[in-house]
Amino acid sequence: MNKIGEIVESTSTEFTAECYELHELPALGSLVKVTAVEMEIFGIVCQSGTAGIEPGRHPVARGKDEASEEAVYQSSPQLMKLLRSEFQVLVVGHIINGKTYQYLPSKPAHIHAFVQACSPEDIKQFSQSFDFLNIMLNNRLQIPTEELVAAGLREMSKAHADPHAFLIAAGKSLTVIFSGDYHRLKTILARLKQ
Amino acid sequence: METQPNQNLGIVVTGSVEKGTEVRLDSSASVEDMVVGRYVTIEGKKRRFFGMVTDISLGVTDEQITISPPDTSDTFTAEILEGTATYGTLHVLPMLTIGGEVTTINEGPQPVKTVPSHFSRVKLASEADMETVFGKEDNSRFFIGNPLDMETKLCLNLEELVKRSNGIFGKSGTGKTFLTRLLLIGMLQKSKATNLIFDMHNEYGWAGSFEGGKGGVKALKQLFPSRVAVFTLDEENSRHRGVSTDFVVRIGYDEIEPEDIGLLRQTLNLTDQAVEAVYQLKRHFGKGWMQQTLDISDAADVETLLQSMNIHESSFANLKRGLATIRRLPFLVAHAQTNAVDNILGYLDRGINVVLEFGRHRDITTYMLVANMLARRIYQRYQEKTEVAMAGKVTPPTPLVITIEEAHKFLNHDIANQTIFGEIAREMRKYNVTLLVIDQRPSAIDEEIMSQLGTKITCLLDNERDIDSVLAGVSGKNDLKTVLARLAPKQQALIFGHAVPMPVAFRPRDWGTAKSYEEFTHENSSEKKAEKDIKELFE
Ligand SMILES: Nc1ncnc2c1ncn2[C@@H]1O[C@H](COP(=O)(O)OP(=O)(O)OP(=O)(O)O)[C@@H](O)[C@H]1O
Ligand SMILES: [Mg+2]
Numbered sequence: 001m002n003k004i005g006e007i008v009e010s011t012s013t014e015f016t017a018e019c020y021e022l023h024e025l026p027a028l029g030s031l032v033k034v035t036a037v038e039m040e041i042f043g044i045v046c047q048s049g050t051a052g053i054e055p056g057r058h059p060v061a062r063g064k065d066e067a068s069e070e071a072v073y074q075s076s077p078q079l080m081k082l083l084r085s086e087f088q089v090l091v092v093g094h095i096i097n098g099k100t101y102q103y104l105p106s107k108p109a110h111i112h113a114f115v116q117a118c119s120p121e122d123i124k125q126f127s128q129s130f131d132f133l134n135i136m137l138n139n140r141l142q143i144p145t146e147e148l149v150a151a152g153l154r155e156m157s158k159a160h161a162d163p164h165a166f167l168i169a170a171g172k173s174l175t176v177i178f179s180g181d182y183h184r185l186k187t188i189l190a191r192l193k194q
Numbered sequence: 195m196e197t198q199p200n201q202n203l204g205i206v207v208t209g210s211v212e213k214g215t216e217v218r219l220d221s222s223a224s225v226e227d228m229v230v231g232r233y234v235t236i237e238g239k240k241r242r243f244f245g246m247v248t249d250i251s252l253g254v255t256d257e258q259i260t261i262s263p264p265d266t267s268d269t270f271t272a273e274i275l276e277g278t279a280t281y282g283t284l285h286v287l288p289m290l291t292i293g294g295e296v297t298t299i300n301e302g303p304q305p306v307k308t309v310p311s312h313f314s315r316v317k318l319a320s321e322a323d324m325e326t327v328f329g330k331e332d333n334s335r336f337f338i339g340n341p342l343d344m345e346t347k348l349c350l351n352l353e354e355l356v357k358r359s360n361g362i363f364g365k366s367g368t369g370k371t372f373l374t375r376l377l378l379i380g381m382l383q384k385s386k387a388t389n390l391i392f393d394m395h396n397e398y399g400w401a402g403s404f405e406g407g408k409g410g411v412k413a414l415k416q417l418f419p420s421r422v423a424v425f426t427l428d429e430e431n432s433r434h435r436g437v438s439t440d441f442v443v444r445i446g447y448d449e450i451e452p453e454d455i456g457l458l459r460q461t462l463n464l465t466d467q468a469v470e471a472v473y474q475l476k477r478h479f480g481k482g483w484m485q486q487t488l489d490i491s492d493a494a495d496v497e498t499l500l501q502s503m504n505i506h507e508s509s510f511a512n513l514k515r516g517l518a519t520i521r522r523l524p525f526l527v528a529h530a531q532t533n534a535v536d537n538i539l540g541y542l543d544r545g546i547n548v549v550l551e552f553g554r555h556r557d558i559t560t561y562m563l564v565a566n567m568l569a570r571r572i573y574q575r576y577q578e579k580t581e582v583a584m585a586g587k588v589t590p591p592t593p594l595v596i597t598i599e600e601a602h603k604f605l606n607h608d609i610a611n612q613t614i615f616g617e618i619a620r621e622m623r624k625y626n627v628t629l630l631v632i633d634q635r636p637s638a639i640d641e642e643i644m645s646q647l648g649t650k651i652t653c654l655l656d657n658e659r660d661i662d663s664v665l666a667g668v669s670g671k672n673d674l675k676t677v678l679a680r681l682a683p684k685q686q687a688l689i690f691g692h693a694v695p696m697p698v699a700f701r702p703r704d705w706g707t708a709k710s711y712e713e714f715t716h717e718n719s720s721e722k723k724a725e726k727d728i729k730e731l732f733e
Pocket of ligand 1: 364365366367368369370371372373403404405406634684685702703704705706
């Protein structure tokens with residue numbers, strides 16, 4: 001199992017996971033999954049970052065006399081324990097008995113559930129339809145939605161045999177969603193282009 | 195991508211019985227492959243509809259796209275927008291329902307009384323669909339051409355066609371004559387009707403001219419020597435053209451009736467009084483009125499004559515000038531030895547089609563005079579024969595189709611009720627005679643006569659009034675207008691009316707190649723052979 005983190009906070013629409021290795025964060029927009037009771041929950045990485053473990057205590061700069069970033073960590077090995085990398089995932093669907101549903105699961109993922117990176121097969125199966133785009137576009141996210149959608153689709157396209165055809169198909173779905181908002185559509189399409 | 199029969203073109207999105215349906219084109223079908231005049235089927239929930247594409251348009255879901263379209267180099271965006279934010283629509287006029295309910299299967303295609311439901315699939319009509327609608331080539335169906343952009347044969351039921359008078363229209367040089375020749379062959383092969391053709395420009399009997407080609411094309415008698423007789427008004431000219439003629443028509447003055455002169459009022463510049471005088475002179479002199487009128491020269495004689503009949507001198511002078519014009523026609527003789535009418539009837543009775551060539555006499559006066567005179571007498575005979583037949587004694591005469599060119603001259607509003615042709619058109623086929631009228635100015639033909647024409651075939655017309663008059667009373671008129679206006683300037687036509695289940699734009703069969711002649715004459719050879727075999731059997 002290619003686990004990349006563990007859930008530390010979970011709601012129906014989003015969950016937060018902590019990475020097992022500092023800085024080993026999944027790519028923004030990438031598809032990840034969590035195995036839950038009788039289903040797999042899928043989500044898109046919508047935010048990530050690294051900060052000190054203790055709330056309110058801000059890390060301080062330590063590299064004034066060091067030659068490189070690695071040297072900073074080498075001289076203060078405790079840093080690896082005092083810092084943590086976390087990422088947030090927007091839930092976009094689930095699979096039950098091999099069938100994909102691109103809407104929210106009935107129950108949220110458990111705390112301490114393992115988060116896995118998706119294999120190309122997982123991605124292909126999940127991205128057969130583009131209904132998940134609606135969930136992404138209807139959420140208030142911390143980063144601009146257009147960025148996230150474009151990043152997500154570009155990531156997914158890599159798993160497909162014909163990335164161009166995949167992006168065209170995705171673009172067509174976006175056109176339908178954005179009918180009446182041509183300028184926003186154009187912004188996203190410009191970011192989809194490779 | 196080329197469109198294939200049965201390929202999905204799109205789905206119905208809106209519609210009404212009156213205005214037809216809008217079909218949203220699938221993104222896989224390119225607008226550029228669509229053509230107006232094409233046939234499509236619509237798979238409704240309960241029935242299949244058969245219709246014609248009458249308009250094609252481009253749509254956008256968002257007006258902004260037209261204001262700031264993607265950059266031409268941005269093929270990615272263009273490809274995405276195509277079929278989603280930008281799309282093609284077809285306007286389809288459903289015309290028939292085919293299949294579906296049990297009753298309609300039994301009765302064949304039915305006129306539409308409803309519209310297909312939302313999102314019904316639309317496909318290009320297949321050969322099989324076309325056959326269901328127009329029928330196959332058979333004993334009464336003649337292959338007249340191919341629907342535009344289709345390989346399918348368009349077949350016309352000629353038995354049905356000749357039951358009513360019909361019209362062929364189109365501006366000059368669009369293919370009326372070629373089309374008419376084709377229909378004549380069709381009638382000759384597939385109907386019981388015989389034809390009498392008043393051939394103003396000598397194009398139907400022996401050979402016709404061919405624009406843009408060397409020499410001419412073969413006409414009826416060269417292809418069907420035993421079924422066609424060529425009569426001529428101008429023997430010398432016919433001989434000069436190498437035509438093998440069967441009869442030289444001479445017309446006696448004594449055969450000209452006051453009605454014939456009345457008809458020429460406009461072309462001979464006659465006053466009403468002068469025409470009135472003709473009737474009086476006829477009453478006075480009887481059969482020889484024309485000869486006698488022309489002969490009087492003695493002033494005193496003239497005066498007594500005019501006084502006795504109360505004819506004004508100027509009217510008489512006007513009439514004499516007119517008669518002198520006619521007299522100059524070389525085929526007019528004081529008294530004809532042979533009777534043209536009897537001869538024509540003789541041929542027609544034997545099932546032989548008659549083409550009357552006018553030779554050099556191509557002016558409208560001559561044409562009207564002769565066509566009207568002969569047709570009137572022939573029609574009289576048909577009336578008599580039909581009446582006798584109705585009394586139950588003999589079989590009615592075989593149907594006769596009379597072909598006239600420049601029909602508006604005979605059938606315009608002012609004289610349509612004076613010419614025999616007006617009468618034939620109005621009486622329908624009461625006496626087994628119908629017309630095939632050919633004209634380039636249909637708007638000049640009397641409206642009532644136009645409405646009597648059963649089937650109309652029209653090549654390109656560009657005058658708005660002509661288009662309106664041809665399409666008057668047809669359902670889906672506006673849609674057909676678009677189709678009519680888009681016809682090629684030659685060898686394309688739109689047919690609608692009685693003999694076809696729905697309007698079709700088509701390309702008439704080629705005429706003029708060795709292959710075409712071979713096909714025309716070959717068509718019935720198997721039938722002929724059977725006939726011959728039967729004959730031999732009984733000999
Ligand atoms: N079915 C056809 N096969 C081959 N050529 C055709 C056909 N129909 C039309 N044409 C071409 O178009 C030309 C004009 O056709 P046609 O003489 O029938 O026109 P028209 O309408 O009778 O003209 P007009 O009004 O001058 O009598 C022909 O000479 C020929 O070149
Ligand atoms: Mg002609």
